[in-house]
Amino acid sequence: MIYLDSNATTQVHPEVLEAMMPFLTDHWHNPSSGYRAAKKVREAIELAHEQVAALINASPDEIVMTGCGTESNNAVLAFLANQRGDKNKIVTSAIEHSAILRYADALVESHGMTVEHVGVDSDGRLDLEAYRSALGGAAMASVMWANNETGVIQPIAQAAELANDAGVPFHTDAIQAVGKTPVDVKETPIDFLSISGHKFHAPKGVGALYIRSGMRFEPMLRGGGQEQGRRSGTENVAGIVGLGKAAQLMKARLDDDHHAGIEKLRDHLETRLLSEVEGVTRNGSLEFRTANTSHLSFAGCEAAGLLILLDEYGVQCSAGSACMTGKQQPSHVQVAMGISPAQAKSSLRISLSIFTTQDEVDAAVEAIQKAVNKLRSVQGGSGVGPVQVFTSD
Ligand SMILES: Cc1ncc(COP(=O)(O)O)c(C=O)c1O
The missing domain is CATH 3.90.1150.10 (Aspartate Aminotransferase, domain 1)
Known part of the structure; x- marks a missing residue:
């Protein structure tokens, strides 16, 4: 079979699988445990944070490992909704993935918020003028970096800057961009950015969330305090190691x-x-x-x-x-x-x-x-x- 559906998912890279295998066999210990065997697992998780951070020019402590891209998207919207104060509007685009659109719909139901879906032109790019007007009184803005159906890359730098100027927290669903096109969080005032491993040759069921240093964040999952208290739950160690390795491979490809x-x-x-x-x-x-x-x-x-x-x-x-x-x-x-x-x-x-x-x-x-x-x-x-x-x- 000839596989031409890589925006749906990608196959695990052989080098990613090789990096993961020891953490499914010999190094199966809980990374939070106190003995030496657990330290090796913790170190592997730390390395993965460094590798994912390097791919988007972030710092390792700005990366939170999650269960998938959907979770990363939902967690940001949930947090921003809970700290919205008297601002009630979600600004997003008309072409977002359902992992944004359906969660925004749910916030309309549960929190009485409103959603403004800013349109795109015939090329599939965000209408920046309409977006600028929509930002007034907004609690958050979320615009995808690249669209999953068309691959069209959005004017993210401008969207982030406009949100920043308006004092609106800015999130981007970069799930179809990371690993495929250069993404540099230092170049633009992005507050939150979502990543999914299976779109760039890591396994399914692992994602990451970039949270800009200094940004407040309250987690969706609370418990054992893993990921610096930002995403509790015993880590999917092999998946995280795979995500790190895939990030390293994609960075090398993009650099070359x-x-x-x-x-x-x-x-x-x-x-x-x-x-x-x-x-x-x-x-x-x-x-x-x-x-x-x-x-x-x-x-x-x-x-x-x-x-x-x-x-x-x-x-x-x-x-x-x-x-x-x-x-x-x-x-x-x-x-x-x-x-x-x-x-x-x-x-x-x-x-x-x-x-x-x-x-x-x-x-x-x-x-x-x-x-x-x-x-x-x-x-x-x-x-x-x-x-x-x-x-x-
Ligand atoms: C743009 C976009 N956002 C979110 C998702 C959801 O990511 P995940 O499958 O990791 O939950 C996908 C992929 O399905 C996507 O293409």
Whole structure:
């Protein structure tokens, strides 16, 4: 199978697995224990903090290990809601992941807060003027660094500075950016930043939260006081070690500009599809996007049908829109970008990883061409009946 769904998840890097293994076998002790064996485990956790911090130019004590990216996002929103004082508004974008949107909805229910979803332009980038106006009287602002569907990178430096000028705490969901594009928390006044390991070759079930030094933070999980009291619970040691190792590997790649190779492959894939297949449209900003993501629409083909055929032909990717119970609904991201429902229903998200090869990309182009031709030859363009298709984020 050719895997082109790396924004959903990535495979664990062999060197990450190798680093983790001793902490699943010999070094299984509780890091909080007093004997020497536990010290080795504690040291491994400390190293992971250093490695994750280095990837985003933070200090190790600004990093809190969490159970996933969703937890990092939720924990920040929960804290900021609890210390909101008389400010009641959450400012976010219309294209956030559900790990922000659904938690904000819950805060409307539980805390009587309001949410302002700032729109994006047709390139999928935040409307900074509308965002600036929305910040008045806000308790918090949360804007994603890169979008999971389109890969479009948001104007985070400006968004963070505007929030800072307005005295509003600023969080960014950088889960689709960290490890793929340079992220430097010293360059911008970011207060909180979320990371997820499985998006860059660490295992699933481990994430991190950057909390700027000096920022107040109250944890969501209280108990044994691990992670300097900011996230209690006996540590997922092997997962944390894996996250650290993956961070180290990605930093080395980014420093050496190795991700340029992924970008070249992604561009090669797009160039071939745009020139060899009729009726293909590329969605989202070309200038500001992660190197690994391509969001394309195939006129006259329903993504649901395309995905089934592609799976049959050995290619795994995602629909560009969330489609459920046979009734395809354009995703909120595409709606916000003003993409027509027909175009949205016919779009695919293709996302590469460091393991993707040129041969795989070329074979995927052939498979996509075959699937598109087959669907177009069937009346109605879909070629399949009602099906359930979910986009994995
Ligand atoms: C932008 C974004 N935010 C949050 C998440 C959730 O991360 P996790 O799967 O680690 O909970 C994902 C991935 O699913 C994502 O792409």
